[in-house]
Amino acid sequence: MSRRDFLQVGALGSLSLPQLLAAGAAKNHKAVIMIYMAGAPPHQDLIDLKPDAPKEYRGALNPIPTNVPGIQISELLPNLAGIMDKWSGIRSIIGAPGGSHDSFMCYSGRKGSTFNTTGQAAGGWPSIGAAISKLQGPAKGGIPPFIGLAPKAGHPPYGASGKPGFLGIGHGPFKPTNQSKGDLTLNDVSKKRFGSRTSLLEGFDNFRRDVDNSGYLAGMDAFTQQAMGVLTSSKMADALNLEKENPKILERYGKGDPKNFGDGAPRNNTHFLMARRLVEAGARVVTLNFGRWDFHSNIYDAKSGVNGHAPIFDQGLAALIQDLHDRGLDKDVAVVAWGEFGRTPKINKKGGRDHWPNVSCAFVAGGGMNHGQMIGASDKHAAEPAERPVHMGEVHATLYQHMGIDPNATTVADLTGRPQYLVDGWKSIPELS
Numbered sequence: 001m002s003r004r005d006f007l008q009v010g011a012l013g014s015l016s017l018p019q020l021l022a023a024g025a026a027k028n029h030k031a032v033i034m035i036y037m038a039g040a041p042p043h044q045d046l047i048d049l050k051p052d053a054p055k056e057y058r059g060a061l062n063p064i065p066t067n068v069p070g071i072q073i074s075e076l077l078p079n080l081a082g083i084m085d086k087w088s089g090i091r092s093i094i095g096a097p098g099g100s101h102d103s104f105m106c107y108s109g110r111k112g113s114t115f116n117t118t119g120q121a122a123g124g125w126p127s128i129g130a131a132i133s134k135l136q137g138p139a140k141g142g143i144p145p146f147i148g149l150a151p152k153a154g155h156p157p158y159g160a161s162g163k164p165g166f167l168g169i170g171h172g173p174f175k176p177t178n179q180s181k182g183d184l185t186l187n188d189v190s191k192k193r194f195g196s197r198t199s200l201l202e203g204f205d206n207f208r209r210d211v212d213n214s215g216y217l218a219g220m221d222a223f224t225q226q227a228m229g230v231l232t233s234s235k236m237a238d239a240l241n242l243e244k245e246n247p248k249i250l251e252r253y254g255k256g257d258p259k260n261f262g263d264g265a266p267r268n269n270t271h272f273l274m275a276r277r278l279v280e281a282g283a284r285v286v287t288l289n290f291g292r293w294d295f296h297s298n299i300y301d302a303k304s305g306v307n308g309h310a311p312i313f314d315q316g317l318a319a320l321i322q323d324l325h326d327r328g329l330d331k332d333v334a335v336v337a338w339g340e341f342g343r344t345p346k347i348n349k350k351g352g353r354d355h356w357p358n359v360s361c362a363f364v365a366g367g368g369m370n371h372g373q374m375i376g377a378s379d380k381h382a383a384e385p386a387e388r389p390v391h392m393g394e395v396h397a398t399l400y401q402h403m404g405i406d407p408n409a410t411t412v413a414d415l416t417g418r419p420q421y422l423v424d425g426w427k428s429i430p431e432l433s
Contacts, residue, residue: 039294079318092376109396123166140282148173154263264292297350334367
């Protein structure tokens, strides 16, 4: 708290230390952590089990009780079951544009493709991270507002962090991969030499500013400013340095598997912890990609199937949710985990589940929302929404609302200058309010 704020609070009368701390905490910035479950997880094997359905529909897993009476989830998610009161599940997600593997819908809430802007606004729809970067900018110096922890993947959409679209490269995700961590500090370059290099760079760039009509150079300016801020501050490097974390917290999250799973993303639990550290340091939106949930065969394989993925995911997500609560960040940071669509109700001849855009699921936590519930329901075979269909755009509207942005009253201009709303008319989810 500033001296002025302290005096203003003091003028109201004698306040206790917890009240003073609460007054200071009110100034914390809001943030979003979005986990893309690459490849589309099987909803009926995670939070929408159908134990009374025929075996070819219900599968091999059993439901277990949670700490919220009446709610059951998969036996593969015991940690999440133990903190069900701190998160909510959605069993009736709709809005997937089709059966193609693409993170675009998760990150933008709109129909479209990561690499094909046909049918989109001029320049392509931006992801939620890019939109918030544009509208709110950095929360703290030295930390970009939008950070993506996705690695390069064999199937490129599995490694996407969310595109900037028509907002330009300056609002795209800052991607601090393991290989480039050493580039986040000045090392042996003095501040004087660094200042000279910055001036030289500005001199090279300025001669083209007056003839650039594409907006690309302006975007590069914003991106360069972010990079300069990172290099002249230790905040980013410190946030990524997990050696500074409490060993007990590291143990709670676990390591998972840092290697890419096939052509998908890694099952890296340290990314959950890194996301928490980044939002705490000042990031507004952090996205991370987890695994490869595309189980067309051997869905219950102990290594490559849901039996291999879900326990690692369960440990990482449960640790993140509990950690946010323990650190008093559960009202400031909203968390969403989901995939691009669901899986077929009936197990195929190869022992797997295929693509199914009709209904899927989502995990939602934090954000000061109303948790400890399951929203919506699918039919007896987990094939179609039976109660309260929830469009992916509604989830995005909820996240924008959490960030203090009215998605139906706020616009950003596309490349033609036309104002575009942040969502297609969707409202925030009332059940979470």
